[in-house]
Amino acid sequence: DTGVSQNPRHKITKRGQNVTFRCDPISEHNRLYWYRQTLGQGPEFLTYFQNEAQLEKSRLLSDRFSAERPKGSFSTLEIQRTEQGDSAMYLCASSFGTSGNTIYFGEGSWLTVV
Amino acid sequence: GQQVMQIPQYQHVQEGEDFTTYCNSSTTLSNIQWYKQRPGGHPVFLIQLVKSGEVKKQKRLTFQFGEAKKNSSLHITATQTTDVGTYFCAGYSSASKIIFGSGTRLSIRP
Secondary structure: OOOOEOOOOOEEEEOOOOOOEEEEOOOOOOOEEEEEEOOOOOOEEEEEEEEEEEEEOOOOOOOOOEEEEOOOOOOEEEEEEOHHHHHHEEEEEEEOOOOOOOOOOOOOEEEEEE | OOOEEEOOOOOEEOOOOOOOEEEEEOOOOOOEEEEEEEOOOOOEEEEEEEOOOOEEEEOEEEEEEOOOOOOEEEEEOOOOOHHHHHEEEEEEOOOOOOOEEOOOOEEEEE
């Protein structure tokens, strides 16, 4: 499968615990995006990378959130001290080249904080 | 900041009826993309419009980009049950990130 891969697909965690999601983009794609989606809403932009450089972060991304893409390939999104409001689907997407190109989404990682 | 709004939020139609969703941006867009998300699934790219006034068709789907490049529409002719899902428009701002609308959820009575 050469699509965007995310894991874990589902995560249930207790409030206050840390969680980490991994995204493996399509191999030749230099751009990688993280979005968050809650029920009934569209995906909300969190951050994006061009190669290993994190070029933009949304104000939605509090200090508890950190994303990395150390070698310009896979990326991780870590949420520290989770809160119930963090419950959502975390979507990773990738694209090749510059702005305007199609982005391809992974199947998402569902987070439930109890 | 830039906002992308979609109406209606929900649309429930009889199979065979037409469906339209409208998208408006608070700022001029360099291009607009449309995605479909099935229940429980992830957004899947449908099409991209770049030129002012552009119209593109995919079988029963017709996509339009406004002259001012601030609005767009998706029209489905003679809906089928396979059209069920949420349709999102998404626009590239000058900041190289894609901003999604809130989506229109389409449900169909067989």
